[in-house]
Amino acid sequence: GAVVSQHPSWVICKSGTSVKIECRSLDFQATTMFWYRQFPKQSLMLMATSNEGSKATYEQGVEKDKFLINHASLTLSTLTVTSAHPEDSSFYICSAGRRPQHFGDGTRLSIL
């Protein structure tokens, strides 16, 4: 079946570092991908909609200069957390597809 691959699965880095997370659709083309974050024991929160060849659409309250999204091809979207701080520590998940959407396995980001 359709698979979405997310990399890395976990990352630990120092405060002030920028971190890039990749999301790939392995056997289908995705003009739209979605990025979520999830805090412990909470539901997924949509951060942004990534659109191939155009600017991402961010949800209210999500800083677009903090969370840079690039969707340069039909199979790859990247989320870069710039100048990460401890409050950015979270579980980040991407998805692609329509009905249904397919999710990556998530990236656990820990900022020290």
Next chain:
Amino acid sequence: DAKTTQPNSMESNEEEPVHLPCNHSTISGTDYIHWYRQLPSQGPEYVIHGLTSNVNNRMASLAIAEDRKSSTLILHRATLRDAAVYYCILERDSNYQLIWGAGTKLIIKP
């Protein structure tokens, strides 16, 4: 935005059917109803989706009320591997965005 309401948690015995309820009283006519489940530290897994009619697949059945203000996910014979958080979700038809609720933690007792 239309929202969903689910019980925080439910328990069921292994090898018995499980009925997970979801209320979505503010659903609009074009909103699809999706169910996903999630294990700790993993991405969500698709279970089933529907619009108006009941749906069946190899994993589960989805029963949608005639007025579409509620739905029920049915696991016909629960196993220990079905223990997860189950999310009832509405989809914004215009751009396929999923509106996530709080989910139900399903506990399966052996």
